[in-house]
Amino acid sequence: MEEIVLRPVLDPAVISHGRQQLLHTLPKERLAWMLQKMCEIRYFEEKAEELYTRGLVHGTMHLSIGQEASSVGSIAVLRPDDLIIHHHRGHGHTIAKGADLKLMMAEFLGKECGYCRGRGGSMHIADIAGGNLGATGVVGSGIPTAVGIALALQMRRSTQVLLAFFGDGAVNLGEFHEALNMAAIWKLPVVFICENNQYGMSGPARTMCAVQPLSVRAVAYNMPGQTVDGNDVLEVYQVVQAAVERARGGEGPSFVETYTYRWRGHSKSDRNVYRTQAEIEEWKQRCPIARFKQVLVEAGALTATEIEAIDAQAKANIERATEEALACPEPSPENLEAEVYAP
Amino acid sequence: MSEATVREITYLEAVREALIQEMRRDPNVFLLGEDIGVYGGAFGVTRGMLEEFGPERVRDTPISEAAIAGAATGAALMGMRPVMEIMFMDFITIAMNQLVNQAAKIRFMFGGKASIPMVIRAPAGSGTGAAAQHCQSLEAWFVHVPGIKVVAPAVPYDAKGLLVTAIRDNNPVLFMEHKLLYRTKGPVPEELYSIPLGQAAVRREGHDVTILAYSVMVPRALEAADQLSQEGIEAEVVDLRTLKPLDQATIVASVSKTGRVLIVHEAPRTGGLGGELTAVVAESEAFDYLDAPIRRLAGRDIPIPYNRTLERAAVPQVEDIVAAARELAREGR
Known part of the structure; x- marks a missing residue:
């Protein structure tokens, strides 16, 4: 019997110098785009939170503040025609995939012009035309669906790939196991990205999961697995890029764990009784956006002035999108039954 | 064809x-x-x-x-x-x-x-x-x-x-x-053909009692109807075919005609489709034509047992349909 070991997606030895290399090999516009998306995610979620507090957003929301490097670093790798599927903490993925911020904010506000015409809300934003195949509000439920999306890509001999995002809370579901096994035996063009923000609602991943790090799970499915610093957008980029190349080349799925932290509570009802304020503060010191800005300046990729302009532009984009979204009409409750089934 | x-x-x-x-x-x-x-x-x-x-x-x-x-x-x-x-x-x-x-x-x-x-x-x-x-x-x-x-x-x-x-x-x-x-x-x-969803089929026409059935209960209901016919009871057997969307029009028309309805399914009675079918009839104009209470004959509220006799007793059989329809046909006369 061969010894079963965790195969990394990317040789860890190349990561540190690769990070520096990326700062020079990626076009300046691409780096600027990555920073802009990270800023837009942060400002979008802060704005959504404010609108919630003002009573303009109904229901709840699951903010990913602090996790921006994971979504942007992964999705930055993709071709425009590649696909994503994700879960309820998915605002970052949606923005990184190129969502129209107005349509997205309009959905939060429950408006007819929102992505889901006010039927889905913050937990279910999909932009089918933009390759965002939607957010699922049930932990892990998008993972089996991802198998089918990737299966369709394979059966059509497409060169597109799928990124499937989920959280640490999803890895203890039976569906996770069924889906990763199936994707592996069929060598499907999908990358499973587990954003380990360390808590499944209040349950700490370190005590709820028998095996650490979570990327070790990949061994059970004979696929490469790797844990990356989920607050380092360039490290996420490198490893996901290797996984995407593998998927596109027909070599099958990979499992990437982006180790990160959510600054906000699980949802709006969270009083943070399961973790300390000191822990939250400590992670705020590792802000992925501040870190990326610093790296960009130090490498001379972008000037401080350019960075300031990008940040300001992102903020302005959110403000404008919010204003426009607020002006959208409310949906009508008439004839809703007619929408349940496709003609 | x-x-x-x-x-x-x-x-x-x-x-x-x-x-x-x-x-x-x-x-x-x-x-x-x-x-x-x-x-x-x-x-x-x-x-x-x-x-x-x-x-x-x-x-x-x-x-x-x-x-x-x-x-x-x-x-x-x-x-x-x-x-x-x-x-x-x-x-x-x-x-x-x-x-x-x-x-x-x-x-x-x-x-x-x-x-x-x-x-x-x-x-x-x-x-x-x-x-x-x-x-x-x-x-x-x-x-x-x-x-x-x-x-x-x-x-x-x-x-x-x-x-x-x-x-x-x-x-x-x-x-x-x-x-x-x-x-x-x-x-x-042999050719490819399609049947629209949401259309029930009247498998047997009759004027005394409507039997609403689907799946395996349709052949059982038809066999029961043959037996009932020998007793002078003419049952109309409606095969629902599609449960959702449901062909309410055919159900309502048949019950309006016969004035009596027996709903038959294999699934357990409580919370079964029969309750919904009952409501469809009761909420429709067919209610005014009813000569007897709507009647359900369904699987018993038990898991399906293994033993042949017990298994048979768990769900409606032809003789159960005959007995229920006979009783219903005599009610309110």
């Missing part, structure tokens, strides 16, 4: 023929499920199909019902037309999350901008001695979920024509196949 092409084939062969003909017609149609390839399916429905279509389109899966349902849902979201087989309807419980929270919801919760054209084939029902975990009739759960359609054919002709329609439908369709019907024969055209 020329008579020459109509043959007597079994319900099982009719299901297979629909699958084969649709797969030949549309490259987006493919099958996935446990043991459907070399093995040919637990009941033999897909036997021989691997040879024609290959392992990519007659796709054997691991024993992973949730992932099968997820794979079908995701592929359907991409515009494929997967037909997934659940080996026994009972095992659909493992796939419920994908079917109920994903497949049924995606269209609506994404604002109508996606559709999920998939079929879930599920052999259901008792009578094979397979006991409590291999004999259930779980249609009521699915009828209750907006976003899923439910079809339950009773005869080979419908099995083929309704399955073709289910495959072409742009929504998740649960297609219930009764295991006891697999070997029953009936006339089926």
Whole structure:
């Protein structure tokens, strides 16, 4: 019997110098785009939170503040025609995939012009035309669906790939196991990205999961697995890029764990009784956006002035999108039954 | 349709023929499920199909019902037309999350901008001695979920024509196949044809009592009607064929005509489809024509037992239908 070991997606030895290399090999516009998306995610979620507090957003929301490097670093790798599927903490993925911020904010506000015409809300934003195949509000439920999306890509001999995002809370579901096994035996063009923000609602991943790090799970499915610093957008980029190349080349799925932290509570009802304020503060010191800005300046990729302009532009984009979204009409409750089934 | 092409084939062969003909017609149609390839399916429905279509389109899966349902849902979201087989309807419980929270919801919760054209084939029902975990009739759960359609054919002709329609439908369709019907024969055209969903069929006309039935209860109701006829009671047997959407017009028209209705199904009485059918009649103009209370004859509120006698006693049999209809026909006279 061969010894079963965790195969990394990317040789860890190349990561540190690769990070520096990326700062020079990626076009300046691409780096600027990555920073802009990270800023837009942060400002979008802060704005959504404010609108919630003002009573303009109904229901709840699951903010990913602090996790921006994971979504942007992964999705930055993709071709425009590649696909994503994700879960309820998915605002970052949606923005990184190129969502129209107005349509997205309009959905939060429950408006007819929102992505889901006010039927889905913050937990279910999909932009089918933009390759965002939607957010699922049930932990892990998008993972089996991802198998089918990737299966369709394979059966059509497409060169597109799928990124499937989920959280640490999803890895203890039976569906996770069924889906990763199936994707592996069929060598499907999908990358499973587990954003380990360390808590499944209040349950700490370190005590709820028998095996650490979570990327070790990949061994059970004979696929490469790797844990990356989920607050380092360039490290996420490198490893996901290797996984995407593998998927596109027909070599099958990979499992990437982006180790990160959510600054906000699980949802709006969270009083943070399961973790300390000191822990939250400590992670705020590792802000992925501040870190990326610093790296960009130090490498001379972008000037401080350019960075300031990008940040300001992102903020302005959110403000404008919010204003426009607020002006959208409310949906009508008439004839809703007619929408349940496709003609 | 020329008579020459109509043959007597079994319900099982009719299901297979629909699958084969649709797969030949549309490259987006493919099958996935446990043991459907070399093995040919637990009941033999897909036997021989691997040879024609290959392992990519007659796709054997691991024993992973949730992932099968997820794979079908995701592929359907991409515009494929997967037909997934659940080996026994009972095992659909493992796939419920994908079917109920994903497949049924995606269209609506994404604002109508996606559709999920998939079929879930599920052999259901008792009578094979397979006991409590291999004999259930779980249609009521699915009828209750907006976003899923439910079809339950009773005869080979419908099995083929309704399955073709289910495959072409742009929504998740649960297609219930009764295991006891697999070997029953009936006339089926060789050509491809389709039967619209949501249309009941009056299998036998009568003026004394309406029997509403579907799936295996249709042949039982017809046999009962023959016996009742010898006693001078003429039963009208309505085969619902599609449980959702439901053909309320045919139900209401028949009950308005006969003034009496007996609802028959195999699934347990409490919370079963019979309650919904009762309400459909009671809320309609047919209520004014009722000469006797609406009556339900359903499976008993028990898990299906193993022993042959107990199993038989668990669900309505021909003699039960005869007795219930006879009693009903005499009521309020």
